[in-house]
Amino acid sequence: xxxxxxxxxxxxxxxxxxxxxxxxxxxxxxxxxxxxxxxxxxxxxxxxxxxxxxxxxxxxxxxxxxxxxxxxxxxxxxxxxxxxxxxxxxxxxxxxxxxxxxxxxxxxxxxxxxxxxx
Amino acid sequence: xxxxxxxxxxxxxxxxxxxxxxxxxxxxxxxxxxxxxxxxxxxxxxxxxxxxxxxxxxxxxxxxxxxxxxxxxxxxxxxxxxxxxxxxxxxxxxxxxxxxxxxxxxxx
Numbered sequence: 001x002x003x004x005x006x007x008x009x010x011x012x013x014x015x016x017x018x019x020x021x022x023x024x025x026x027x028x029x030x031x032x033x034x035x036x037x038x039x040x041x042x043x044x045x046x047x048x049x050x051x052x053x054x055x056x057x058x059x060x061x062x063x064x065x066x067x068x069x070x071x072x073x074x075x076x077x078x079x080x081x082x083x084x085x086x087x088x089x090x091x092x093x094x095x096x097x098x099x100x101x102x103x104x105x106x107x108x109x110x111x112x113x114x115x116x117x118x
Numbered sequence: 119x120x121x122x123x124x125x126x127x128x129x130x131x132x133x134x135x136x137x138x139x140x141x142x143x144x145x146x147x148x149x150x151x152x153x154x155x156x157x158x159x160x161x162x163x164x165x166x167x168x169x170x171x172x173x174x175x176x177x178x179x180x181x182x183x184x185x186x187x188x189x190x191x192x193x194x195x196x197x198x199x200x201x202x203x204x205x206x207x208x209x210x211x212x213x214x215x216x217x218x219x220x221x222x223x224x225x226x
Contacts, residue, residue: 036215046155046163046206048215061214062119095162104153104168104210111162 002027004096004109012090012116018083022096022109029077030054034099037070037081039092040111047092051099052079086116120145120209122218130226137194139221141207146187148211154183154192155206157220163206167192199225 008020022035029035036051050060052070060068069082083090094114098107121144131137141152150170155163165174167183170190180195194201202225207218 045219046208046217048217059213063214099210102149102151102169103174104151104165104208105155105163106165106168106174108162108164 002098002107004098004107006094006096006109006112008112008114010112010114012086012114013118014087014116016086016116018081018086018090018094018114018116020081020094020096020112020114022079022081024077024079024098027077029072029079030074033101035072035079036097036099036105038095038097038105038108039090040095041089041092049081049083049094088116090114091116119214120147120212120216122207122209122216124205124207124218124221126221127219128222128224130224131197132226133197133199135197137192137197137201137223139192139194139205139207139223141185141190141192141218143188143190143209145212147190147209150186151209151211152183152185152190153208153210154181155208156201156203157206158203166205194223197223 003025005023034051037049052058067084072079093111095111096109097105100106123142125140152170154167157163171183204220
């Protein structure tokens with residue numbers, strides 16, 4: 001059973017860089033799936049950030065594209081999110097998710113709360 | 119981008135009743151790639167329905183999805199206490215992927 005686990009700093013300073021990693025266990029990141037990030041500000045809805053394939057091919061939400069980079073590390077079965085120039089509006093629970101193509105977002109990490117504050 | 123509008127914002131019902139949740143898209147959803155997720159407080163969303171009408175693994179037959187094009191519905195046939203949660207619709211047939219704002223299903 002594939003499981004996902006997010007890790008990274010819980011507190012980031014304004015104008016700084018948010019960096020999170022998602023570890024894939026119980027399966028390979030090189031399977032035929034896309035690996036995604038979704039965030040949820042406190043008390044609000046879900047926002048798609050982007051996704052990456054094991055080849056390194058990626059797609060980002062245009063609303064965040066200028067500040068987002070996603071990377072994949074096949075040797076460690078991990079993928080990462082980098083978000084630059086953060087503000088308080090980036091405070092949210094960040095989820096890593098497996099996008100199983102036609103089968104939608106079928107496996108979610110537990111989520112990690114990241115706060116942007118000085 | 120495709121804007122998804124969920125209605126109602128909050129639905130108050132009693133256990134045993136039938137729940138009908140709506141998700142309307144601003145333009146046709148490619149391939150009818152529309153999914154529904156359930157989210158309980160402090161938890162990650164859980165996939166219920168994908169491809170508009172296909173139940174995900176392990177999901178009760180009480181949950182069913184229908185619709186096509188721009189209008190989609192999630193129906194819960196007989197509400198159980200554990201069904202009271204927030205429900206999100208998502209389209210993944212058009213780029214960028216988008217979510218609705220959510221419907222809160224609360225106990226009446």
